[in-house]
Amino acid sequence: MILLLIMAKIIFSVGFSAFIFYDSTCRDLNGFFFGALSLALCIAGIFDIIDFKFLLITLYFSYMLFRPKEEMVYCRRCFKKKIKTKTYCPHCFDFDKKILADELRLLTVFSFDRESVEDNKKS
Numbered sequence: 394m395i396l397l398l399i400m401a402k403i404i405f406s407v408g409f410s411a412f413i414f415y416d417s418t419c420r421d422l423n424g425f426f427f428g429a430l431s432l433a434l435c436i437a438g439i440f441d442i443i444d445f446k447f448l449l450i451t452l453y454f455s456y457m458l459f460r461p462k463e464e465m466v467y468c469r470r471c472f473k474k475k476i477k478t479k480t481y482c483p484h485c486f487d488f489d490k491k492i493l494a495d496e497l498r499l500l501t502v503f504s505f506d507r508e509s510v511e512d513n514k515k516s
């Protein structure tokens with residue numbers, strides 16, 4: 394019975410850490426860091442250093458509260474989630490040319506404005 398409980402805890406830990414890893418990678422955070430952190434805390438929970446249910450609930454809600462809240466879209470190449478305004482997909486590094494073009498246009502508009510301001514100063 395105790396063995397079964399430990400097995401269930403291990404399955405929950407791995408599943409939860411995998412979710413944290415995937416979701417933080419989607420949000421362009423360091424997925425390995427957050428995944429390893431939650432796995433380490435879960436291992437502490439398995440050995441009853443921290444109460445397991447309390448740990449999972451606290452981890453889940455603190456992650457949900459502090460993760461970057463951005464609009465998510467599916468990558469057109471690997472069909473995993475990514476932040477809508479990010480130029481590249483953190484899973485397959487597929488550059489979205491449309492977003493890149495938008496950013497470049499903003500950049501050129503900005504530099505054009507500065508040039509015209511400097512020209513006005515000269516004349």
Ligand SMILES: [Zn+2]
Nearest residue numbers: 468471482485
């Ligand atoms: Zn992708």
